[in-house]
Amino acid sequence: RKEVEQDPGPFNVPEGATVAFNCTYSNSASQSFFWYRQDCRKEPKLLMSVYSSGNEDGRFTAQLNRASQYISLLIRDSKLSDSATYLCVVKTNTDKLIFGTGTRLQVFP
Amino acid sequence: ETGVTQSPTHLIKTRGQQVTLRCSSQSGHNTVSWYQQALGQGPQFIFQYYREEENGRGNFPPRFSGLQFPNYSSELNVNALELDDSALYLCASSLVSRPEQFFGPGTRLTVL
Numbered sequence: 001r002k003e004v005e006q007d008p009g010p011f012n013v014p015e016g017a018t019v020a021f022n023c024t025y026s027n028s029a030s031q032s033f034f035w036y037r038q039d040c041r042k043e044p045k046l047l048m049s050v051y052s053s054g055n056e057d058g059r060f061t062a063q064l065n066r067a068s069q070y071i072s073l074l075i076r077d078s079k080l081s082d083s084a085t086y087l088c089v090v091k092t093n094t095d096k097l098i099f100g101t102g103t104r105l106q107v108f109p
Numbered sequence: 110e111t112g113v114t115q116s117p118t119h120l121i122k123t124r125g126q127q128v129t130l131r132c133s134s135q136s137g138h139n140t141v142s143w144y145q146q147a148l149g150q151g152p153q154f155i156f157q158y159y160r161e162e163e164n165g166r167g168n169f170p171p172r173f174s175g176l177q178f179p180n181y182s183s184e185l186n187v188n189a190l191e192l193d194d195s196a197l198y199l200c201a202s203s204l205v206s207r208p209e210q211f212f213g214p215g216t217r218l219t220v221l
Contacts, residue, residue, distance in 0.1 A: 004151075032208035043199055043212040044152065087151055091208050094165050096142070097201075099151030 001026055006088050006100035013107055017078045021103045023071040023088030030098075032091035033064055035073045037084045038102065044087055047073075078107045111136045113202050113213035121219045122190050130185045130216045132200030140164070140205050141183040143175060146197040146215075158183055159205055187218075195220045 006023045013019050025033075033050035048055065050062040050071055061074040071088055085102040092098060114133045122128050134141050140159045144152035154167035158177035172188040181202070187194060197217050201210035 034209070041197075041217075043214050046209055046211065049209065095157060096154040096165050096167065097144075097152075097210060098154070099144075101149070101151045 002100070003027060003098045004088055004090050004100040006103050008101055008103060010104040010106050013078050013105070015078055015080060015107055015109055017107075018074065018076045019078055019105060020075075021073045021086055021088070021105075023073075023100055025069050025071070025088075025090045025098070027090065027092055027098075028069060029093045030069075030090045031093055033071050034089040034091070034097075035060075035062060035071075036087040036089055036099075038087055039084050044089075044099075047086070075105075078105075080107050080109065083107045113138075113200060113211055115198075115200050115213040115216050117216060118214065119217045119219075121221065123221050124190055124192060126190050126220075127186065127188045128190060128218060130187075130198050130200075130218070132183045132185070132202075132213055134181045134183070134200075134202030135211055138202035138204055138211075139181050140203045141177055141181065142201045142203070142210060143183070143185045144199040144201065145169075145194075146199060147193075148196075152199055155185070190220045192220050194218065 035047040036044040037047045038044045059076045063072045088100040142157040143155040146152040156166040197215045200213045203210040
């Protein structure tokens, strides 16, 4: 079983749609959680940290359920520029980042 | 504030050769981590350096080695290159007191 699992997609959605990505992790000792965004052939860029209380940044909302070891990302009012791969990332107690394989999002006009 | 930089951007080597990749951390960041990203996969942790010492290692063989310098920049060395070493190599810098890591643009290595 992979340490961080994501649906690879692709998710093809029209502009303006709401889309949700889910992720599960296996290490209950994981300490920090993130969503990174990666454009084709570019480096991952930090989109947002994920907190137990849930957090929002504009059109993006992230949720963490520690009991279920589950992380989610909701994107509202999708833009063409949101097309990218979204990486679910967990930081372990040994300080390394564990990445999922990513979920590809394609927003079409 | 200067971001993370890496060099070279692209590199082509043949099997059995050795390669050195370089990374300059973001201004003020004292920790550097290296990752390997194969096509279609998420980045895989290779190792991390803090205070010029290895501070954690992933599941990579000893032919992957590294260094960190007093100015926090870092090198990744790979000996006896294999075809499967072809990947994007990413460097990320962070503060030891903070969990977020910030990535450089990567070095794309092709082994023929």
